[in-house]
Amino acid sequence: MRDTLRIAIVASSRYPIAQPFAGGLEAHVWHLTRALTLAGHEVTLFAGAGSDLPVDSDRLRGELFEPSAAARSDVSMPQLEALQDHHAYLSLMLSFTNNPGDYDVIHNHSLHYLPVAMGPAVETPMVTTLHTPPTPWLESALTLAPGTRCVAVSRHTAQSWSHVLGDIPVVHNGVQLDRWPAGPGGDDLVWFGRFVPEKGAHLAIEAAQRAG
Template sequence: MTESSLRIAFLASSRFPIRQPFAGGLESHVWYLARALAADGHRVTLFAGPGSDPALGCTDLEVRTLELSAVARADASMPSMQFMTEHHAYLQLMLDLGGRLADAFDVIHNHSLHYLPVAMAATVSTPILCTLHTPPTPWLESALAVSRGQGAHFAAVSAHTAASWQHVVGELEVIPNGVDLADWPIGEGGNRLIWFGRLVPEKGAHLAITAARRAGFPLVLAGPISDTDYFERSIRPLLNRDVVYLGHLAQPALAAAIGRSAAALVTPVWDEPYGLVVAEALACGTPVAAIARGGIPEVLTLDCGRLVPPDDLDALVAAIPQTVALSRAAARARAAAHCSERTMVDAYVNTYRRLIRQPVHGKPFRLDGVR
């Protein structure tokens, strides 16, 4: 290893490849971070679903498949096949990282939501950084309760997410997600609104449709249909010439659609750990009207958007014309100041180097309240 070049393993979802169009914000984040690190001369290796983007310049770690016998499948303890497939993939990966790949990497960056990279971190001699992309989950809390965080280090994507994990890991570093401004160019705006993201109930696209209609603005939607029942029940019946679903767009087409919109609506009905769609909209110069949940208030300011209380649709409707009137230049400036990919990459590299210099298995975390 030289000071200028690191060998970095990225652990992502074993189901989804790191390629466009992205399955979700986590895959988008990993793609951009891996690309930026590779462009800086670091050697990045991905563990993700088969078929990740070869243009990233990264190598792949094999996702091991599972073939269970008929007897095992018929056992009363057999969980879903998806659970078993993911369990098998991460179990094999962690055993490999502690065995045949023990000297292959300088640092391991875990972006997965699976419990085994945390539970088995102490079996790996390479430093492991776990970015917390979500609120606490029962599986990860269980892994931490058993392992006491031994062998792993943690960072959160927002102060809100850090606070939600404080009862588990105590104080931890915050490294906000960043966007590449070159890939999200400022657009001219337009007369319509846009909502984009995964089409699932917790993202609240149905609220955006209702608010746009009441405010008198046409709306376009973009993103993967991650919950078919929700889409067919709550979204498709509302589509017409003023509410149009554009599909699951690759990033360049998505950026163009955002740039042609007067404002973006962000309508979560859960606490967003960060709110990457807010950063992407601002980068395109598109002001944002958002429900103030999770980490979103850390990104959005009065000069580039409006925040409304949860469960207050009237406030969201009233905020739309105010948001449309905001400066597109101010939105872009906020993205450059707060959501810079360069700042994010440099913060991660500094953290990698600090972990490499430290003993791998230091004192365990104090897990107040977790038994």
């Protein structure tokens, strides 16, 4: 086996992997892609346009799918962006299926259902990192593809998927420790994050109130 791997990293089709990051998923993929590239691997990033990484990227959307007038007039026509997401991931997964020798491993970070649903048809080894608790379409796909290799970014995320996947490994998001040195400390309390229940802002407020 050669030391250099050809790695395909699949991210969001809507958001570039660039600073300022849209969220933790994009930040993690940015750092992971850079680290793998610096380690000497050949990395191809499939993500939304505008990524600022020194790798072959912006390949997920390709040419945006534009439905015909007849298709647009059908009562089943979904939101255009959702249809374009579907077309982008369908095209990508078919390319993986039809060209199994292009990559040594595929690392899926997207929240779309198609990479998971079509993963069993791909010969190339693929792992999916789950960044969030269950969403309806992704849960549906994983229910029908229980053999999918998955890891979770936290114990909370792994537990939230246990009803579908059982026990899965946890691989925490990496942190560049030299960018986050320990400070001198102080009397103030700080919480930051996205305002959703699982981030625990309410617990931070309660702790601050108890501390006076």
